[in-house]
Amino acid sequence: MANTGANAAGSLGMFFxxxxxxxxxxxxxxxxxxxxxxxxxxxxxSLKAGDTVILYSGLIGLIIEIKGDTMVLECAPDNTHLTFKNWSVREVVINDTDEDDEIEDDDEDIEIDEEK
Known part of the structure; x- marks a missing residue:
């Protein structure tokens, strides 16, 4: 009878x-x-028209239209329209145009005195 208790503990140790x-x-x-x-x-x-996306193939384009599970992209430089499935999107590119505008505005405020 003592062997059955030891066997039960041994088999539990095997499954741990x-x-x-x-x-x-x-x-x-x-x-x-x-x-x-x-x-x-x-x-x-959450993809919508106007988003810039990067596809798994490396293609970068602007979403023009979304129809169900397909989308139409506009690709530079000749504004070619291409149709892709939504699953081909790797990431959405975030445009930082607001920050770029602020930096440009700061550069314009700097005046240099050249009358010395």
Missing amino acids: PLILMGFFLYFFVMKPQKKRQKEVMDMRS
Whole structure:
């Protein structure tokens, strides 16, 4: 009868590393992947006309129109219109034109005295 108790404790000790690996996989692999996937889905669902995007192919374009799961991009320099699926968007480019305008305004305020 004493052997059955020792065998039960031994088999629980064998499964402990497997349980530990399961927790590791969930918290360090599956959960962060789901979080990244949710962020990408939110980004793609918030696309709108006028956004500048970078595709996985490296193409940069301005969204002209969105129809369901496709979008029409305008690409420089000849303003070619191309149609792509929404899943091809890697990131949305944030334009910092307001900050650039402030910097240019500050440069104009500086006057140099050349009458010396």
